Amino acid sequence: MWFPDIFPILPFLLPLAQAHINRQDVVSQFNPVRTAYFNSTPMQVGNGDFAFGVDVTGLQTFQSFATMSSWGWHNFSLPTAPGESSVEDFRGLDWWTHGRLVNYNQPNPSQNLISNWLIQNPQRINLGRIGFWFGEGANLTQADISAKNQTLDLYSGVITSTFNVFGSEVSVKTAVDPASDTVALSIKSKLLNEEKLGVFFDFPYPKFGMKFDYPDVGRFDNVSSHVTTLKQTNNAAQITHTLDSTTYYTTIEHPGSIISGPLPSSHRYILKPSPDSSELDLTVNYSPTKFSPSNSTDAQSILKYAARGWSYYWESGAFISLPTSVPEAKEVLRRTILSQYLLAVNGAGTTPPQESGLVNNGWYGKFHLEMIAWHLTHWRLWKKPEFLNKSVPGLYTRFLQTSKDRAKAQGYAGAKWGKMTDPSGSSAPGEINSLLIWQQPHVMWFAELEYRDMPCNQTLQKWDEILHQSAEYMASMAWYNSTTKHFDLGPPMYPVSENTNPNATINPVFELAYWRFGLTVALNWKRRQGQNVPRTWTNVLNNLAPLPIVNETYPIYEGVPEMWIDPVTFTDHPAMIGIYGLLPPTPDVNLTIVANTATKISEIWDFENLFGWDFPMLAMNAARLGRSEQAIKYLLDVNFDFDDVGMPIGGPRVPTPYFPGSSSLLMAIACMAGGWDGDGGSHFPEGWDVESEGFWRCL
Ligand SMILES: *[C@@H]1O[C@H](CO)[C@@H](O)[C@H](O)[C@H]1NC(C)=O
Ligand SMILES: *[C@@H]1O[C@H](CO)[C@@H](O)[C@H](O)[C@H]1NC(C)=O
Ligand SMILES: *[C@@H]1O[C@H](CO)[C@@H](O)[C@H](O)[C@H]1NC(C)=O
Ligand SMILES: *[C@@H]1O[C@H](CO)[C@@H](O)[C@H](O)[C@H]1NC(C)=O
Ligand SMILES: *[C@@H]1O[C@H](CO)[C@@H](O)[C@H](O)[C@H]1NC(C)=O
Ligand SMILES: *[C@@H]1O[C@H](CO)[C@@H](O)[C@H](O)[C@H]1NC(C)=O
Numbered sequence: 001m002w003f004p005d006i007f008p009i010l011p012f013l014l015p016l017a018q019a020h021i022n023r024q025d026v027v028s029q030f031n032p033v034r035t036a037y038f039n040s041t042p043m044q045v046g047n048g049d050f051a052f053g054v055d056v057t058g059l060q061t062f063q064s065f066a067t068m069s070s071w072g073w074h075n076f077s078l079p080t081a082p083g084e085s086s087v088e089d090f091r092g093l094d095w096w097t098h099g100r101l102v103n104y105n106q107p108n109p110s111q112n113l114i115s116n117w118l119i120q121n122p123q124r125i126n127l128g129r130i131g132f133w134f135g136e137g138a139n140l141t142q143a144d145i146s147a148k149n150q151t152l153d154l155y156s157g158v159i160t161s162t163f164n165v166f167g168s169e170v171s172v173k174t175a176v177d178p179a180s181d182t183v184a185l186s187i188k189s190k191l192l193n194e195e196k197l198g199v200f201f202d203f204p205y206p207k208f209g210m211k212f213d214y215p216d217v218g219r220f221d222n223v224s225s226h227v228t229t230l231k232q233t234n235n236a237a238q239i240t241h242t243l244d245s246t247t248y249y250t251t252i253e254h255p256g257s258i259i260s261g262p263l264p265s266s267h268r269y270i271l272k273p274s275p276d277s278s279e280l281d282l283t284v285n286y287s288p289t290k291f292s293p294s295n296s297t298d299a300q301s302i303l304k305y306a307a308r309g310w311s312y313y314w315e316s317g318a319f320i321s322l323p324t325s326v327p328e329a330k331e332v333l334r335r336t337i338l339s340q341y342l343l344a345v346n347g348a349g350t351t352p353p354q355e356s357g358l359v360n361n362g363w364y365g366k367f368h369l370e371m372i373a374w375h376l377t378h379w380r381l382w383k384k385p386e387f388l389n390k391s392v393p394g395l396y397t398r399f400l401q402t403s404k405d406r407a408k409a410q411g412y413a414g415a416k417w418g419k420m421t422d423p424s425g426s427s428a429p430g431e432i433n434s435l436l437i438w439q440q441p442h443v444m445w446f447a448e449l450e451y452r453d454m455p456c457n458q459t460l461q462k463w464d465e466i467l468h469q470s471a472e473y474m475a476s477m478a479w480y481n482s483t484t485k486h487f488d489l490g491p492p493m494y495p496v497s498e499n500t501n502p503n504a505t506i507n508p509v510f511e512l513a514y515w516r517f518g519l520t521v522a523l524n525w526k527r528r529q530g531q532n533v534p535r536t537w538t539n540v541l542n543n544l545a546p547l548p549i550v551n552e553t554y555p556i557y558e559g560v561p562e563m564w565i566d567p568v569t570f571t572d573h574p575a576m577i578g579i580y581g582l583l584p585p586t587p588d589v590n591l592t593i594v595a596n597t598a599t600k601i602s603e604i605w606d607f608e609n610l611f612g613w614d615f616p617m618l619a620m621n622a623a624r625l626g627r628s629e630q631a632i633k634y635l636l637d638v639n640f641d642f643d644d645v646g647m648p649i650g651g652p653r654v655p656t657p658y659f660p661g662s663s664s665l666l667m668a669i670a671c672m673a674g675g676w677d678g679d680g681g682s683h684f685p686e687g688w689d690v691e692s693e694g695f696w697r698c699l
């Protein structure tokens with residue numbers, strides 16, 4: 001449901017728009033085509049909250065790619081050991097923090113069972129598998145299918161797949177309804193008349209303890225751990241799937257067919273079409289509540305809705321084309337267009353996406369609150385706020401109480417946002433999880449970007465309490481050192497680069513700059529509303545520690561041993577460079593020092609161990625420093641790759657896909673097309689043709 005309610009009337013409004021780029025032509029150049037099986041990633045259709053990943057047959061026939069949603073989650077049963085049998089039993093660890101013991105949400109070695117349970121639960125589930133059935137006893141393998149040819153039409157959100165089997169052609173169109181979690185299938189083949197083609201449905205159980213579960217999700221062989229039941233009515237069937245305390249419904253509308261099953265020792269059901277037609281249209285809806293079939297959701301209607309929703313998507317908001325003949329431009333544009341498609345499928349839901357979206361599971365399917373600025377900011381810069389709107393700020397409102405409880409339990413004021421999170425708002429235990437702080441100013445970031453779009457009291461009020469509580473925490477955790485007369489951040493803490501000693505980490509460059517940015521926005525928020533500004537906030541802002549400098553460069557944090565000498569200081573995220581390009585420069589940022597740091601990074605950083613958003617962050621910095629060629633080099637670095645359908649490759653440290661790579665790419669493209677405050681316009685290299693329309697300037 002990622003399109004606005006007004007979308008049905010939009011086709012009439014479109015001709016009035018100022019668009020001058022023929023967007024459909026640009027987009028369609030990059031329609032992915034597959035003619036072979038692909039082990040690592042599916043082609044996908046979806047709506048931001050729900051996605052269906054298919055193999056080259058257009059279904060999940062031979063490769064059980066996943067069907068995933070924002071709402072499908074499961075808990076394994078709690079441990080039963082004494083003192084570890086409930087969530088409330090969990091006690092974390094106490095660490096010294098400026099002279100007092102503070103309890104952190106970290107795994108407790110004397111409570112391994114409940115610590116691990118809290119990390120591993122809930123996990124996001126694969127809702128089910130849909131594949132071709134080739135007749136009684138056929139038992140085909142991948143090799144029996146020939147002449148495979150599959151195209152994803154990006155502009156209409158439809159995958160068309162054709163192949164040959166038993167000497168006959170099969171073709172199928174696959175789409176997802178923009179407004180419901182429904183897959184539409186339109187199948188054509190003579191084999192339907194011959195009872196040699198049907199469709200199977202299968203249901204997995206989650207794998208236990210799988211932090212990363214890819215390329216497929218769940219297992220189909222743990223049959224006795226879960227239950228499915230079938231209820232048939234005329235032309236429809238509903239399969240209820242119960243896995244422990246999770247239950248959801250699969251509703252299949254299939255005119256003229258019957259479903260049988262489950263097959264012995266499985267949860268597999270078979271739809272055998274009646275032999276009087278060579279066409280089979282069906283819809284499959286997945287829902288946490290019982291879904292009532294209606295005549296508005298037949299497959300052909302959904303194919304039309306998908307086309308309308310997607311044309312609205314492509315024609316609204318900003319757009320860029322790079323008609324330059326240099327091959328680099330074509331590849332940058334390919335990645336940009338495919339990222340736009342995949343983020344609307346995987347990253348526009350009612351909760352922020354996990355790093356692997358709705359493709360497979362990373363970190364048990366949970367989403368990370370420090371990452372959501374990467375996942376979601378591009379929606380606003382590309383002027384598509386309705387895709388961001390569903391999760392933010394509603395998510396922060398929902399999590400406010402648990403975040404206030406978290407701050408209070410540690411003796412701080414305000415609200416401390418969690419880290420590795422699920423829809424209930426609980427944050428998974430972890431040493432790094434509990435000691436990261438850069439998620440905290442994200443609310444100011446989102447609020448300020450929204451205020452540019454809608455500078456009105458409604459925006460101010462909507463964000464006021466969230467900003468207030470976040471700023472209260474930020475002011476309260478900064479620690480006053482009476483010798484230096486500065487407020488310090490940490491220790492203990494982890495900065496963005498998660499490989500420092502937390503008990504020694506103090507005043508990291510990125511976090512200091514982000515604290516300044518965040519508190520400044522919070523103060524302005526109060527002033528804009530004519531309210532008093534809390535003195536503690538001003539005091540911390542005015543006396544925050546200065547950005548540390550080492551040999552005319554910005555280091556990771558103040559006093560980091562052997563910066564630029566010990567490789568550990570140049571292997572993880574080079575977040576200090578984010579203070580110019582990602583963040584707007586705060587008054588104390590020295591651009592000579594920034595430029596020196598950028599040069600040093602380009603010379604010695606360990607790029608092989610970087611991933612995803614590091615490269616667009618470096619590109620934004622380079623572009624803003626006027627080094628456009630270097631920006632493009634970063635965007636096309638060999639360690640920052642996208643596969644044939646545009647899935648961002650994870651690299652040596654995370655599995656594929658890693659969607660922060662896509663969303664940060666779109667952010668960098670927006671900044672390079674629209675420029676920054678005080679430095680607007682194109683920041684692409686000299687000689688590139690850039691046609692762009694509608695971007696916001698970056699902050
Ligand atoms: C899993 O258990 C936690 C803790 O009891 C609860 O908050 C959450 O809602 C449960 N989630 C699911 C999907 O059952
Ligand atoms: C940090 O200090 C705490 C005590 O406050 C200690 O328990 C912990 O092991 C230390 N962590 C590291 C990584 O040194
Ligand atoms: C189906 O084929 C596979 C691979 O050829 C084989 O391992 C399996 O036993 C066959 N199953 C049946 C039911 O014939
Ligand atoms: C695949 O299908 C497309 C669209 O129908 C067609 O243009 C293309 O030639 C086909 N490719 C192959 C290898 O058959
Ligand atoms: C099957 O599921 C049960 C939970 O119901 C779990 O304890 C068991 O480990 C699973 N088996 C396998 C092989 O994953
Ligand atoms: C179902 O179709 C009938 C006849 O076309 C129409 O009047 C009715 O509104 C439709 N129902 C829904 C839910 O779209």
Ligand SMILES: *[C@@H]1O[C@H](CO)[C@@H](O)[C@H](O)[C@H]1NC(C)=O
Nearest residue numbers: 004384385386387389390394
């Ligand atoms: C965002 O959502 C709010 C309601 O939550 C709505 O008032 C506003 O119009 C939406 N903005 C956009 C651009 O969709």
Ligand SMILES: *[C@@H]1O[C@H](CO)[C@@H](O)[C@H](O)[C@H]1NC(C)=O
Nearest residue numbers: 098480481482483484485488
């Ligand atoms: C205060 O800052 C000084 C100078 O950086 C440092 O030596 C001292 O350890 C700090 N005090 C505390 C208690 O952290």
Ligand SMILES: *[C@@H]1O[C@H](CO)[C@@H](O)[C@H](O)[C@H]1NC(C)=O
Nearest residue numbers: 456457458460528529530531
């Ligand atoms: C916005 O709020 C301010 C302060 O509360 C008030 O003075 C102003 O009139 C309001 N503006 C509008 C347009 O309502």
Ligand SMILES: *[C@@H]1O[C@H](CO)[C@@H](O)[C@H](O)[C@H]1NC(C)=O
Nearest residue numbers: 550551560561562563564565
């Ligand atoms: C600063 O540069 C000097 C001269 O190159 C070098 O000897 C020293 O180790 C550097 N210090 C740090 C902290 O990098």
Ligand SMILES: *[C@@H]1O[C@H](CO)[C@@H](O)[C@H](O)[C@H]1NC(C)=O
Nearest residue numbers: 549552553589590591592593
């Ligand atoms: C910025 O840093 C350079 C190099 O250390 C220095 O020469 C210059 O004075 C600094 N600029 C400001 C405004 O502090």
